Amino acid sequence: MANNIGHVVSVNGNMVNVEFENAIAKNEVGYIVVGDTRLKSEVIRINNGVAALQVYEMTEGIAVGDKVEFSGELLSVELGPGLLTQIYDGLQNPLPALAEQCGFFLQRGVYLKAIPDRDWEFTPVSKVGDIVVAGDTLGTVPEGVFTHQIMVPFDLLGEWKVTSIVEKGKYNVRATIATIENSKGAKKELSMVFTWPVKKAIKCYDERLRPTEPMVTKVRIIDTFLPVAKGGTFCTPGPFGAGKTVLQHMESKNSDVDIVIIAACGERAGEVVEILKEFPELIDPKTGKSLMERTIIICNTSSMPVAAREASVYTAVTLAEYYRNMGLDVLMLADSTSRWAQAMREMSGRLEEIPGEEAFPAYLESKIAEFYERAGKVRLKDGRTASVTIGGTVSPAGGNFEEPVTQATLKVVGAFHGLSRERSDARKYPAIHPLDSWSKYEGIIDSAKVAEAGQILRRSNEVNQMMKVVGEEGTSTEDYITYQKGELLDAAYLQQNSFDAVDAAAPVNRQQDTFSVMYDILKADYDFEEKNDVRNFFNQLRQAFLDWNGVPQDSPEYEKMKSSLISLYKGKVR
């Protein structure tokens, strides 16, 4: 296949048309040879004997007649031990290694091995003579705190017999560790590394399950009111400056999953740098090791080539599925899916396809659905359950959610965390709008009680709207109390102080404790004549609540403040 070549016939932005002779496949990778560099590209359309390739690099200097070498392989990623802690670009090029080789700038046409060449302590699980299928475990290596399973490549069909396997010991990641053979006599040598095409979901599991177990993020408004389930999907649309990325960083730090994969897709490089410098310093409470040890970053920032941006979310989700197949819970965060959609739009424009709404291609919805559908909770063949949870931010033009990407995303996700400009301007963190957002998952708190609290919030908002017209004077005391209840819930429960180490991350039992007190306060009936008294009372309550929120759960202050808070409100109950 290596000598399957073609020639460039036209260049338009990052799309190149190529004439070819032998068979080529859609989504096959080709390399355009420009001088002594080879530019990676992918066949995205074949029409009348001409292949349209999207080039993952800048197309400067390509000339008509330049040679194109087709690889015979679909766009793939390498899977194996050593992925964790890595920082890749959208095509799984390791950025730190690239920096060592090329210096400050991303030189085009340089592709390095994604998985570092090193030895791992391999412990075999399979024996000679065992019958294995794709996804079965051959052995394990310790990767940081995880037991990394070396699996039979997912693309092997049918049953295979293990004909040899190495003994326990240190082996290079690319050395042969086992040989297998099938009934037709085909033989394969297996190492710890294999590849998988990114645009194809990995389906080596028994069955998909309904996502029911909550994925705790330690963000109260999410866990209590707008929960996300392990194996579920959620989206976070919001205008610029509303805190999408900050919220996602919080989720990536605090979520109770095993592995987090962050795809920084077409966003600011500076934000990725913050993760790069900050994560190695932070301790994961679950493992006691640095957060970086459970993290992979796929970083294709806004100034990097657009086509690779399109690939980056697929790269990220493929890595997520790979770790899921080891029985782990993986969270994949994409920031921002709008940039990914824009990359598709750009390509679609160059292909001169008939545009849909706002010039997005007609297949936008199905692509978005396909992507989010790669999330899920599954039962693996050995009976363990594992999950991939996907959270994507959306950056709607003008902050208006009535646009194609937001709408297409809302159709397929299980939870919607809509950020509002109004709340972020008022410095409310997180700026998730509690009334507009929704979730279809079960949370950590009785949903009937949560619904009641939500009802009070809604009513409070109505009173507030009314008050803007008739003033405080025209509002009944009863309504005013409802209004204050809603405000209290917002200030002391829905908002968190991200700068306060304690309040920034609220564990489940703390949320349950806080909510039960809040619930009782909201449901109580109060005896007040004057609105001023109401305001003072709720100001006091709020202050007491905020102080309580900032106290560590294991300190003696915690119970003391809780009981003084309770006696404070009980004093005014009718």
Added chain:
Amino acid sequence: MQKIYTKIESIVGNVITVRAEGVRNSDLAEITTSSGKSYANVIKLDRDLVSLQVFAGGQGVSTGDSVRFLGVPMRVSYSEDLLGRVFNGAGQPRDKGPELTDNLINIGGPSVNPAKRIIPRNMIRTGIPMIDVFNTLVRSQKLPIFSVSGEPYNQLLARIAMQAEVDVIVLGGMGLKYDDYLYFKDTLEQSGAMSRTTMFIHTASDPTVECTLVPDMSLAVAERFALDGKNVLVLLTDMTNFCDALKETAITMEQVPSNRGYPGDLYSALASRYEKAVDFDSAGSVTILGVTTMPGDDVTHPVPDNTGYITEGQYYLKNGHIEPFGSLSRLKQQVNKDTRDDHRALMDAMIKLYAAFKDSVEKKSMGFTMSDWDEKLLKYGNLFETKLMDLSVNIPLEEALDLGWQILADCFEKNETGLKTDLISKYWPK
């Protein structure tokens, strides 16, 4: 490669097509027309049909004119000689100095490896309290000034340029009024900053294509200065004109427009420029301060909207001052913890009180009665606007902080400010 082609097949807007062979994408060509020579660059190849955008515009180009491909992409000369000079969008001198042809560097080069970036940590002092105190400008930040046309954004930019502690200033002007160009030139010359300034100026009457080259020229030069260890401030005014020029080319090329006629890759086009802002870990830095005029004061217009998603905050210029609410410097947290211990707390307290003042003003305008507290807020708000928000105020950060305390003390009791007791005992004017 030096073959001359004389068969121009089509001339549409500023884009011409010519049949030629062996041409590379983005290559530069020279077109000789009856009115002189102009550069053009290759923007599309289709077999032997080459599309070029002509920098001087399509006007007056004849089908019989000759096109010579130079076999190199668009480049700009880089050396210390650039300082004190003024060029147009095609890199030719605008002043009376000689043309520079040494040490040519490519424009629109590759992006910086994120792994080689560092977290920004140095403040840029401007002497403007609304920036220094409330939305600190940080070295390597990319920040636009969102403004309605008619606001003094160029004056603001010129002031920052003169006062900012940077080694090199690169001014990229796009669609500048000639008066504004002269204003920049005069101001920088008078202040003595011209000797560390390079200007790439496209005025409103120059050909559109040159407008699209200005940011790339400016940033390519800035990047090289930064690699040589200089701290560079790039001023780009006005990026909305740049986007409109891109729109014009896209429409000429029959690209499907996405939003209000702008091309679908507007975000990428802006990002690839703004993302040139960088702090190198062992060299200098590039800071970008741009101007984005908002047509109709509409922040959801595609240009400010896309810009906001890319940049690290924005300064809202409205009614002659930088608005405390719409403005945001996303990087201020990186530096304002190290300036003075009261900086953050004072900033928050003053903004909260100013927000309360706004509420009181609204109440007053609706005819509700003013309480004592409202009166205090009204006094505070007026002092705040005249002593700190006014753009003519020019004081260092420390003085601005002291002034802030003074204003608080003039209007409020200590416990009304919401500031912590230890800070009050340290800074409250005696």
